[in-house]
Amino acid sequence: MSLSSQSNTAGGRSKPVLNVAMVGHAFMGRAHANAYRQVNHFFELPFTVVPKIVVGRDARRAGAAAKKLGFADATADLGAVLADSTIDLVDVATPNDSHHDIAMAALKARKHVLCEKPLAMTLTQAKAMQTLAKKQRVRVGLWHNYRRAPATMLAARMIARGDIGDVRQVRAVYLQDWLSDPKTPASWRTDKKLCGSGAHGDLNAHLIDLTRALTGLEFDAVCGLQQTFTKERPAGRGKKAKVTVDDAFCFLAKFKGGAIGSFEATRVAPGRKNYNCIEISGTTGSIRWNLERMNELEVFSSKDGRDAQGFRTIMCMDEAHPYAANWWPDGHIVGYEHTFVHHLADFVAALGTKAAFKPDFADGVAVQAVLEAAIASTKSGGWVKIPK
Numbered sequence: 001m002s003l004s005s006q007s008n009t010a011g012g013r014s015k016p017v018l019n020v021a022m023v024g025h026a027f028m029g030r031a032h033a034n035a036y037r038q039v040n041h042f043f044e045l046p047f048t049v050v051p052k053i054v055v056g057r058d059a060r061r062a063g064a065a066a067k068k069l070g071f072a073d074a075t076a077d078l079g080a081v082l083a084d085s086t087i088d089l090v091d092v093a094t095p096n097d098s099h100h101d102i103a104m105a106a107l108k109a110r111k112h113v114l115c116e117k118p119l120a121m122t123l124t125q126a127k128a129m130q131t132l133a134k135k136q137r138v139r140v141g142l143w144h145n146y147r148r149a150p151a152t153m154l155a156a157r158m159i160a161r162g163d164i165g166d167v168r169q170v171r172a173v174y175l176q177d178w179l180s181d182p183k184t185p186a187s188w189r190t191d192k193k194l195c196g197s198g199a200h201g202d203l204n205a206h207l208i209d210l211t212r213a214l215t216g217l218e219f220d221a222v223c224g225l226q227q228t229f230t231k232e233r234p235a236g237r238g239k240k241a242k243v244t245v246d247d248a249f250c251f252l253a254k255f256k257g258g259a260i261g262s263f264e265a266t267r268v269a270p271g272r273k274n275y276n277c278i279e280i281s282g283t284t285g286s287i288r289w290n291l292e293r294m295n296e297l298e299v300f301s302s303k304d305g306r307d308a309q310g311f312r313t314i315m316c317m318d319e320a321h322p323y324a325a326n327w328w329p330d331g332h333i334v335g336y337e338h339t340f341v342h343h344l345a346d347f348v349a350a351l352g353t354k355a356a357f358k359p360d361f362a363d364g365v366a367v368q369a370v371l372e373a374a375i376a377s378t379k380s381g382g383w384v385k386i387p388k
């Protein structure tokens with residue numbers, strides 16, 4: 001790994017450049033590309049981030065995406081990109097089945113890696129990625145962007161300083177409805193070979209990460225239940241494809257230290273579009289966050305006078321709140337895409353120091369261990385301990 005020796009002198013100050021190769025250029029590709037374009041405009045960082053090259057499976061489509069997303073170049077040859085010493089960071093924004101191979105190849109080439117979630121298809125793969133990242137002494141991160149909304153960062157801060165006392169219970173749901181209609185076509189997201197699991201790896205992965213990030217709790221054991229309501233879906237030209245993943249996945253959790261939690265992920269909850277909601281109850285208060293009202297944090301404190309008690313809503317866009325001062329005047333809200341900008345800003349800032357960036361691949365391993373144990377518990381019908 002070598003951070004590019006080129007420098008950028010915009011604004012009169014010279015900064016090293018961080019050249020980015022982004023693999024995959026659809027939904028997450030667009031979200032990440034927006035972050036690469038925006039981050040230096042809103043955050044003071046030790047590097048100038050350069051969206052250099054898009055890597056796809058088809059050079060022509062990658063070329064069109066590069067043009068649209070603001071990258072300088074495009075290719076279908078990942079090997080050539082990894083052999084290019086001017087590329088500093090490889091972004092893995094592809095379906096889950098390819099995370100391991102692309103990230104391992106990038107790590108072998110000593111590139112920094114930012115990988116989409118879930119980190120891998122299996123715990124074994126995830127551990128191999130963590131081990132190699134450590135050995136190569138490069139910096140790695142996982143795009144669990146929901147940690148980095150101003151309101152979730154504030155929730156983590158409040159819980160860490162004891163505002164709700166000791167955490168006893170977590171109840172987290174991530175509800176979507178885009179697979180409610182049996183006529184919705186099959187895709188990589190309904191094929192276990194390409195994604196590993198359904199709502200579980202897609203949505204519970206976020207809830208597990210968010211819980212760890214906000215509370216600092218570690219999972220001890222889980223007990224889950226999953227269901228596939230629609231067994232096959234249209235696959236084009238009158239054909240059908242088997243659905244080999246869960247539509248909905250619920251699990252209970254015991255945390256080390258005695259706290260407990262309940263988790264639910266579904267893609268078949270009519271009316272719920274992207275309802276990612278976590279409520280955390282402590283000994284003296286509670287905190288609730290919902291992505292669909294992402295700049296608000298609901299907080300209850302039993303320390304308030306009895307006649308004034310109740311959940312109050314903090315609008316987390318004051319300059320006192322995380323990231324808010326980087327954007328607009330107080331109360332001028334931010335949205336989904338900003339979570340990716342914040343994530344990238346923190347990663348690039350960490351590159352300039354020895355500070356840790358979280359979540360890294362160790363966190364990815366921790367999430368994968370919970371995902372895998374929950375799946376095992378649906379088969380055994382009982383509690384499954386999270387391996388060390």
Ligand SMILES: NC(=O)c1ccc[n+]([C@@H]2O[C@H](COP(=O)([O-])OP(=O)(O)OC[C@H]3O[C@@H](n4cnc5c(N)ncnc54)[C@H](O)[C@@H]3O)[C@@H](O)[C@H]2O)c1
Nearest residue numbers: 024025026027028029056057093094095096098116117118
């Ligand atoms: N952080 C989040 O909020 C969030 C949201 C959605 C998806 N994701 C994750 O992002 C990843 C990508 O999801 P998406 O929704 O962007 O998928 P997508 O289907 O929209 O895009 C996938 C892209 O990867 C490309 N691709 C597929 N296989 C490839 C390969 N082997 N080599 C190179 N390119 C390849 C496709 O051509 C496409 O450009 C998944 O792991 C998913 O779990 C995260």
